[in-house]
Amino acid sequence: MKISRRSLLKSIGVSVAGGIFINGVSSSRVFGEEKGISKVHKPALPPPTGKRVVILGGGYSGLYCATTLRDLAPEAEIVVVEKYPYFISGPSHVDFVAGLKRLDEVMRSYDPIAGRNIRIIRSEVMGILPEEKRVLTASGGLEYTLLLIATGIRIADEDVLNLIEQPASNAHAWEIGETVEMRKRVEGFTGGRFVVTVPTAPFKCPPGPYEVACLLREYFNNKKVKADITVVDANDKPQPGPLAQKWTGVLEAREIKYMPNSKVVEIDARARQVITDKGEKVGYDLVSIIPPNKAATFIKDAGLGDPFVDVDPATFKSKKYDHIFAVGDCAKVPYTKSAFTASLQGKSVAHYLAMALGPLGSDVKEPAPIYNVCYPYVSSEESMMVRADWDRDGKMLKAEADDPKKEYASSRASWERGLISGLFGA
Amino acid sequence: MACSARRLTVFLIIAGLIVLIVPWEPVTLSAAEEIAPSPSSSEERVDVKKGLVAFVEIKTEEPVTVYILYPTQYTKYKATGSADGILEFKNITWLIYPIPALLEDQTVYFVPFVPKGGPKGGPKEGDVLFHTIYEDIYERIDRLMKGEEMLRAGMEMAVAGGTEVIRLTPLIPGLKVRLDFSGDTRFVIVKTIDLARYRKGVKSFEQLYEESDLKGSEKGINFSTTDFEDLYLIVRLIVRTRDPVRVKSVIHATKESAESGC
Numbered sequence: 001m002k003i004s005r006r007s008l009l010k011s012i013g014v015s016v017a018g019g020i021f022i023n024g025v026s027s028s029r030v031f032g033e034e035k036g037i038s039k040v041h042k043p044a045l046p047p048p049t050g051k052r053v054v055i056l057g058g059g060y061s062g063l064y065c066a067t068t069l070r071d072l073a074p075e076a077e078i079v080v081v082e083k084y085p086y087f088i089s090g091p092s093h094v095d096f097v098a099g100l101k102r103l104d105e106v107m108r109s110y111d112p113i114a115g116r117n118i119r120i121i122r123s124e125v126m127g128i129l130p131e132e133k134r135v136l137t138a139s140g141g142l143e144y145t146l147l148l149i150a151t152g153i154r155i156a157d158e159d160v161l162n163l164i165e166q167p168a169s170n171a172h173a174w175e176i177g178e179t180v181e182m183r184k185r186v187e188g189f190t191g192g193r194f195v196v197t198v199p200t201a202p203f204k205c206p207p208g209p210y211e212v213a214c215l216l217r218e219y220f221n222n223k224k225v226k227a228d229i230t231v232v233d234a235n236d237k238p239q240p241g242p243l244a245q246k247w248t249g250v251l252e253a254r255e256i257k258y259m260p261n262s263k264v265v266e267i268d269a270r271a272r273q274v275i276t277d278k279g280e281k282v283g284y285d286l287v288s289i290i291p292p293n294k295a296a297t298f299i300k301d302a303g304l305g306d307p308f309v310d311v312d313p314a315t316f317k318s319k320k321y322d323h324i325f326a327v328g329d330c331a332k333v334p335y336t337k338s339a340f341t342a343s344l345q346g347k348s349v350a351h352y353l354a355m356a357l358g359p360l361g362s363d364v365k366e367p368a369p370i371y372n373v374c375y376p377y378v379s380s381e382e383s384m385m386v387r388a389d390w391d392r393d394g395k396m397l398k399a400e401a402d403d404p405k406k407e408y409a410s411s412r413a414s415w416e417r418g419l420i421s422g423l424f425g426a
Numbered sequence: 427m428a429c430s431a432r433r434l435t436v437f438l439i440i441a442g443l444i445v446l447i448v449p450w451e452p453v454t455l456s457a458a459e460e461i462a463p464s465p466s467s468s469e470e471r472v473d474v475k476k477g478l479v480a481f482v483e484i485k486t487e488e489p490v491t492v493y494i495l496y497p498t499q500y501t502k503y504k505a506t507g508s509a510d511g512i513l514e515f516k517n518i519t520w521l522i523y524p525i526p527a528l529l530e531d532q533t534v535y536f537v538p539f540v541p542k543g544g545p546k547g548g549p550k551e552g553d554v555l556f557h558t559i560y561e562d563i564y565e566r567i568d569r570l571m572k573g574e575e576m577l578r579a580g581m582e583m584a585v586a587g588g589t590e591v592i593r594l595t596p597l598i599p600g601l602k603v604r605l606d607f608s609g610d611t612r613f614v615i616v617k618t619i620d621l622a623r624y625r626k627g628v629k630s631f632e633q634l635y636e637e638s639d640l641k642g643s644e645k646g647i648n649f650s651t652t653d654f655e656d657l658y659l660i661v662r663l664i665v666r667t668r669d670p671v672r673v674k675s676v677i678h679a680t681k682e683s684a685e686s687g688c
Contacts, residue, residue, distance in 0.1 A: 161622040200596055200656050234656070235596065236494075236513050242528035248496040251511075258511035263593075263656065265622035277593060277621060277658070292618075292654075307653055313685060332599070334685055386529065394685060395571055396564070401529035 044121060044140035051076045051357050054135055054144035056125050058082030058110065059090070060339050061328030062150035063423050064346030065353070066118045072354035072364050078117070079144075081137055083124045084176065086110070087424070091339050091374075091416050093173040094208060097182050098215035100380055106416070108424045125151065128302040130321045146353050149309055149326040150346065153204050153293040153337070160291050161266035169269035172288045173212055174204060185286055186216060191226045192285030197264040197274060198233040203293040204329050204337045206239040207376035207384075210247050212288065217254045218379050229256045232274065232282055234263035240336070243376075243386065243401060250378045250404070264289055293337075295330040308332035313394030316349040322356070325349050334394040341372045343419055366392070375412035383408035469537040470556040474527040479566065481577070482523050482536060483557040489517040489584040489670070490554060493537040500535040519672060520582035528563055570684035575602065578679040584670035585611075585661060589631065591621065592659040594675060597651045600682025606646040609671035610664040613647075615640035621658045631662060651683075 053069060055062045058080050066078050089106035096103050110120045123139035128147070135142040155175055157163045163170060171182035194216065198209040213231050220227040231238075231251065237260060238247030251258050259282070266275040267289060273281045274289065294307040304310065309326035310319045313333045318324040327333075327345035335341040348367040355364050369392050375383035382404040389397045402408070474480040484492060494513040495503055502508055515521055518538075525534050538554045570576060578601065583592065594603065594615070607613070614635045616624070623629040635641050640649055640657075643664065651657075663671055 159619050161619065161626065200654070202598075202654060237496075242526055242530070242532075245496045245530070245532050245534075248511075249498040252498040252502065260511065260513045261593075263595075263618065265618055266626065275622075275625075277591075277618065277625075277656075279625060332685070388528075393571070395567055396528075398564075399528045 042140040044123065044137055044142045045079065045119075047143050048077055048145065051145045052143065053078050053146045053148065053353055053357070054142055055080045055148045055150060056135065057150035057152060057328070057330075058084070058087060058113075058120065059150060059152050059328065059342065060419060060423075061152075061342035061346035061349075062148065063087070063113060064343045065148055065150065065327065065350045066113065066346075067116060067423060068347045068350035069353055070116050070118060072350055073357050076354075076357055077119070079119045079121060079142065080110075080113070081121050081123055081125055081135070081142070082110070083122065085122055088176055089339070089416060089420055090205070091412075091419075093176075093179045094205075094211050094215060094377065096179055097173045097186060097212060098219050098380070099183070099186075100215070103176075103180070106420065108420065112424045125296065125298060127298045128304070128324075130302055130304070130324060133323060145323070146356055147324045148349060148353065149299065149304070149324065149330055150328050150342075151296050151299075151330050153329045154296050155290075156292040156294045160264060160289060162269070163267055163289065163291065166267060166269040169267055170287060170289045172290050173208065174290055174293070182288060186219070189220070189225060189227070189286050191220075193228045193230065193283055194220075194286045195230050195232060195274060195282055195284040195288070197287075197289045198231060198235060198239070199290050199292040200234040200263065201239055201241075202337055203239075203290065205339075206336065207243065207247075207374070207386075209233075209288075209290055210238055210251065211377045213256050214250060214254055214378050215380065217256060229254075230259060230282060231256060232259045232262050232264055232276065234261075234277075236261050240386070242399065243384070246384060246401070246403070293329070299326075299330065305332060314392050315352045316345065317352065317356075325353060334396065335370050335390060336372045336374075336388065338372055338374050339419055340374055340415070341370055343422070344368075344370050370394075373415070375408045375415060377409070377412070378404045381406055381409055383412045385411070469535055470558075472525060472534050472536065472558055474525050474532040474534070474560065476527050476529070476531050477563055478560045479524055479526040479528075479563050480532075480534075481559045481561070482521075482525065482534075483555075483559070484518065484521045484523075484536065484538065485555045485557070486519055486538070486553055488540070488553065489519055490538045490540055491516045492518050492521060493535075493539075494523065495535045495537065497533050497535075500537075503537070515581070515583075517583045517585070517670075518581065519584055520580065520674065522577065522580040524579060526563060567684055570679055570681055573681050575678045575680050578677045578683075580674070580676045582672055582674040585663065585673055586670040587663075588666075589660065589662045590673070592661065592673060592675070594657045594659055594677075597657055597677075598654055598683050599652055600680045600685070601651045602648070602678040602680060603651065604646065604648050604676045604678075605659065606674045606676075607661070607671060608645075608673075609667055609669075610643070611661050611671060611673075612643045612664055613641060613659060613661040614638045615647075615649075615657050615659050617655050617657060621660075624660065631660060634660065 066080050087108045092101050092106040095101035114120050123137040127136040171178050173179045196209050196213050237244035262276040264274045265277050273283045300306040309331045311326050311331050316325045316327050327349045328342040329337045351364050351367040371389040373387045377383050384404050385402040385408045388399040492515045616634050
């Protein structure tokens with residue numbers, strides 16, 4: 001499917017008319033020429049004079065790619081487009097919600113990245129024109145030689161009936177603004193029914209919802225707040241599936257009610273209940289609906305995949321365009337949607353980008369295969385351990401897990417510290 | 427593989443179950459280890475060693491409800507009778523349920539029973555048949571990546587009422603789905619948000635039928651999944667019959683689904 005500028009602008013126009021355009025440009029001005037020259041037609045940067053790699057997304061995968069590529073292809077111009085002004089480490093969202101960390105402990109300025117001759121542009125991506133090798137951002141167009149999409153997941157609120165109309169009814173730990181709101185609600189919770197809902201896999205950080213339930217059980221107990229906690233799960237077992245037996249025992253031991261195979265399809269904020277696909281109504285006083293995780297809609301609009309970017313799991317190259325790559329949560333790859341694999345995918349794709357740049361990266365070798373290690377919390381003092389290894393083609397080679405241990409809780413802390421310091425220094 | 431499938435067929439003929447409406451769908455086997463089928467109407471414990479995936483098959487001529495429980499749930503269920511948090515399949519006459527033990531050994535209990543108010547003359551002792559096949563997970567992934575199509579899940583349920591909703595899950599890109607109906611039905615397959623609208627009365631069956639690409643009134647349909655969306659089959663009986671209509675879904679995995687990471 002070829003995407004024309006006209007059709008893309010038309011689809012963006014719908015967003016603008018709906019007030020989604022973040023720069024607040026009026027629709028009449030936006031469509032000045034075609035109907036009109038818009039702000040998105042103006043270049044955000046002048047055309048590249050050499051090879052330019054544009055990276056969409058300044059999370060773990062995008063930044064690890066940028067810093068690795070800086071070393072592999074010193075002459076290349078590297079531009080990262082990121083909508084948030086600061087980097088905030090994803091795994092710590094659950095720590096923050098449970099009161100284990102402050103967000104400023106895991107928040108970093110992008111300055112150290114920019115100091116490595118990597119240009120950071122704060123803007124929102126509006127669309128991709130693959131045929132023109134151009135990205136449209138809220139700050140203007142951006143031409144590229146190679147493009148990496150690392151925009152993570154999009155929370156598909158529209159897949160839960162009434163959630164768009166009643167956004168204030170919900171808060172979760174899967175986006176930064178929502179995370180801050182959820183912590184506020186947790187602190188203000190004086191007792192009653194707390195409901196966490198889990199979307200169908202795949203979703204970002206599969207153990208996350210169960211970690212939130214366990215950590216908040218501990219938090220409420222410590223505060224002597226009486227809470228009936230229920231996990232309403234769209235999946236037939238706790239995720240990731242191979243940890244199901246462990247999670248089931250952990251939830252039972254903490255008197256957390258578990259409802260498998262129950263997908264939340266609607267929220268009724270007035271009646272304070274969520275409704276499942278079976279028609280069951282689950283009442284709440286505090287709710288955390290995690291809607292389905294999808295990729296940004298511009299990916300589908302650009303014909304790059306739906307809902308995730310179709311890529312070769314070995315090289316992360318688009319199956320449709322040789323000049324487009326995708327990694328992390330927005331890519332259709334067999335790797336777990338975790339911060340750790342995102343970081344390794346970022347490092348890995350930098351090698352393939354460098355090779356694709358031609359003479360600049362001619363001496364680059366094949367990167368190491370992807371693996372995942374993570375330490376899901378069962379309490380503030382104990383974590384489990386999970387590790388999985390894949391070969392270069394994305395085929396899983398081996399996997400292992402271990403029971404909750406105190407030492408794994410400290411391993412988790414060092415694990416995340418290592419991910420952050422790998423980008424920003426100690 | 428052929429040998430294993432033959433043995434299963436011989437057993438089914440002996441057990442008198444080959445007369446079921448839908449033909450036997452053998453699980454593709456290679457170095458898989460089979461456990462002899464065990465007639466039971468009580469329960470079945472399945473132990474899966476790390477690195478294996480168990481495909482547990484349940485067959486019964488009369489519909490049953492099946493509980494699937496992990497050990498802590500089983501202990502609680504036995505002690506209190508509480509079914510809280512237990513995975514449940516209702517009105518089942520055939521089920522293939524996979525239990526992957528990728529990271530560690532798994533133990534799962536299957537407890538079938540006839541719910542109160544169930545069909546008269548429901549299954550008696552020995553009517554419910556369990557059959558478990560174990561496969562090596564890595565070998566299975568290997569075969570998928572080489573292009574082999576392999577059975578992933580299956581279910582047959584009895585539909586006695588006018589309209590029934592059946593969730594087809596979990597779906598990932600590249601799966602091949604086959605649905606069969608033993609009687610005259612009209613059906614439509616919808617995404618979650620449309621199910622919610624249907625349940626709320628915002629959209630009628632007819633509206634959904636009009637809008638959907640996956641629909642029909644034939645005895646079956648084949649389609650491939652293109653994304654991760656859950657799908658729901660809304661099936662409406664055209665003619666009420668004394669015997670319930672049986673709806674069977676069979677889902678096969680492919681190379682593309684293996685690359686999707688689930």
